[in-house]
Amino acid sequence: MDARYLKTDVGRAALRERTPDLPRVARTLLLIIDGSRSGVEWLGLVAGSTAETLQLLVERGLIAAGAAPAAPSAAAARAASAVPAPPADALSSGPALAELLATMNYRDLYDEMTSQARPLLGLVAGYRVVLDIEKCNGTDELRVLANRFIEMVRKEKGAEAAEAFCRGLVVHHRAATPE
Structure with missing residues (x-):
């Protein structure tokens, strides 16, 4: 959970298509998550979210552990x-x-x-x-x-x-x- 997570293409598609089987708190977390903070930090920002919420997004392939946006090479x-x-x-x-x-x-x-x-x-x-x-x-x-x-x-x-x-x-x- 200390990893930084990024939306996957599947995650972006789920947001665009408003996948109905995603709980509201998970959808909110998916919407705002980007590589700028760790999973723990994002959980602290979304009321009602838990480690299980984050795990659900990972299991469904909607987010993946990644790095923070890197400085230009x-x-x-x-x-x-x-x-x-x-x-x-x-x-x-x-x-x-x-x-x-x-x-x-x-x-x-x-x-x-x-x-x-x-x-x-x-x-x-x-x-x-x-x-x-x-x-x-x-x-x-x-x-x-x-x-x-x-x-x-x-x-x-x-x-x-x-x-x-x-x-x-x-x-x-x-x-x-x-x-």
């Missing part, structure tokens, strides 16, 4: 620094944002948005965004939500935070894309 950091940084606000709005989001696949957008929603927007707004992410049916819907998410970050934390999130998308995308 040295190769990704070098690749990011090799390209001159665009001027402020260049990535987080207009055609540059549209182009950036068009190059991102579902997995990369999902990972970055779910890992950054709570830190950037706070517990309640971040939770709502994670709910919206889980409702997305495909990359196109997720890209539309990503635009809205970036605007929310801009309003809540400012243009610099929105730009930093977009730069994180670039780094994540470069790290995930084979050279």
Whole structure:
């Protein structure tokens, strides 16, 4: 239970399809769990959840032990620094944002948005965004939500935070894309 757990593809599908045989507390735990905390920490955040709840999610293949979101690799950091940084606000709005989001696949957008929603927007707004992410049916819907998410970050934390999130998308995308 000290492990950090991540949703599996089966878990994401269960949330999207609203699998009926999952108890409410287990669904809530599945919805918010990500690699940012240990299983014990997540259990402390979800009222009524127990070790058995966590075990149920593991047994059904909805979550799996994994690592916390890793820092970009040295190769990704070098690749990011090799390209001159665009001027402020260049990535987080207009055609540059549209182009950036068009190059991102579902997995990369999902990972970055779910890992950054709570830190950037706070517990309640971040939770709502994670709910919206889980409702997305495909990359196109997720890209539309990503635009809205970036605007929310801009309003809540400012243009610099929105730009930093977009730069994180670039780094994540470069790290995930084979050279």
